Amino acid sequence: MKMWFLGTGAGRPNKHRNVSAIALQLPEPDSVWWLFDCGEATQHQLMHVPLKLSKLEKIFVTHLHGDHLYGLPGLLSTRSFDGGTTPLTVYGPAGLKSYIETTFALTGTMLDYELVVQELTEEKQAEICVDGPCRVEAGPLEHRVPCFGYRVIETDAPGPFMADKARALGVKQGPLFGRLKAGEAITLEDGTVVSPGEVTDGAWKGRIITVLGDTSPCEMAFALSEKADLLVHEATFAAGLEEKAHEFGHCTTAEAAIVARDAGAQRLVMTHFSGRYSNEELARLEAEAAEIFPNVTAAKDLSMLDIQRIHKPSAT
Template sequence: MKVWFTGTGAGRPNKHRNVTGAALQLPEPHCAWWLFDAGEATQHQLMKLPLKLSKLEKIFITHLHGDHLYGLPGLLSTRSFDGGVSRLDLYGPIGLKKYIETIFQLTGTTLDYELVIHELAENASDEVVYNGPGFKVEAKPLLHRVSCFGYRITESDAPGRLLTDKLQQLGIEAGPLYGRLKRGETVTLADGRVVTPASVTDGIVPGRIVTVLGDTSPCANALLLARGADLLIHEATFAAGMEAKAHEFGHSTTSEAALAAREAGAKRLLMTHFSGRYSNEELVNLEGEARMVFPNSAAALDLGCYEILRKVSGEERGCPE
């Protein structure tokens, strides 16, 4: 599982970085990817990454500010020209459906695939917005100037390594049954014996948890969404010491993002949504501020790729160029 950033800037594009967007590349056998926010020029950035629009399965919008949304209509339209024919699900705050339908009506845009828009209410009792094969996605409202959501993606647990010696003792030869047991399926042998994955594996490999927050000042829901996450993606619009200005506009500082990661028990923090006042050279200083609070912190970079390892004991690392 990997995360690619199409933009890490706040407000508007600048010479240092594009506006917000992050793509979650799902592990095999899913062969798909999900997009979180689509600021202006997101599809231009995607052309530089090994991600095909035809494989885009879901888009999650955190809120309706332009730096998280203006790239969406063009991207949806281009998907039709890029071989996209499968259904695409779009999630976001109330008003997202009207926004898309109005633009498409005024521009005469039609799609070659089914677009299903799911609008999220801040007071909804059900926080699970998707629960399907391999993954569950939960959403909670955050503290911003407009309706804004954070998302928690939880991967299903998987059976551990197959114990081949035990399989051979049971008379099970390498083949299709191995694959079924590895996928967590219980199998029945020709002689009627039932073999469960738990009886022939070395335990359970916990699924990974990725939390993607929209713009927010510190709040309880951010901590709930980030609880025990393998990776927390948190905005850090301003440097430490600028809390008053950050909160005035519904944002956080580097130290506040790091504190959220520490209090939530997250394993790694990637900061994003940096103000245009900071050059890329200054990101080192912003990282340093965060690491004083939470050592495993880093500033995400445009077009940067970060791998989330499945094993709890593993360390995340950037994927090779």
């Protein structure tokens, strides 16, 4: 999986960064991708990364503030011009469907694909979709308007294939190898059943990726972030400005680090920085968080993060 930070700023774009948008590219062979938030000019940012709108399958909107939403109508329209014909589903708070339908009605916009809008009303953490090896949960955060965080959970996959062991069990190289690699049990001509566990070394651990919307400190942030391989958390203000951050429904760098530490996350990426901070000051914000949670990065626009699977060997 790869994550592209298309916009890392809060409130409005500035010369350092665009407003909120994050793309998550799923594994090959399909390499489809999902989008988390769609601030103004997100489709312009996409011109600088190797992602095609025709491969976009899902959009997860955290809340209806403009810096997370104003780029959505244009991007949905452009997807038709870029060859997008497959269905696309947009998830987000109540009012999202009305926003899209009203904008399209007033502008006469027509799409060449099926658009499904699923509004979230859950008051607790809940599963909202399952797509192949990934399922997504959402939960309400603490902000000035209804706002959600999202947790992507990938299932484990069979570990490295041991061809020699398969041959020793009588499996002929060819399609049967492929079925075993895909996690499917096979039956040989003599009736012997060979399971993937017999010819693979453990498993590739499924990744957990949490993307939180704007939030003040809350229990749901910890729940959605539990044991995440990657936590993307807003850090609108520097440490020491907690009162100001909470006034506007946000967090500081220190508070983001506390969530990562106490939730048992493996890695923290901070984003949604106030325009008062230049890119040169991000190192200082990163250092503040690192005092609490060392494995932290302050995201910059158009940066990419490769999220690797972890191999769990078979017990010996």
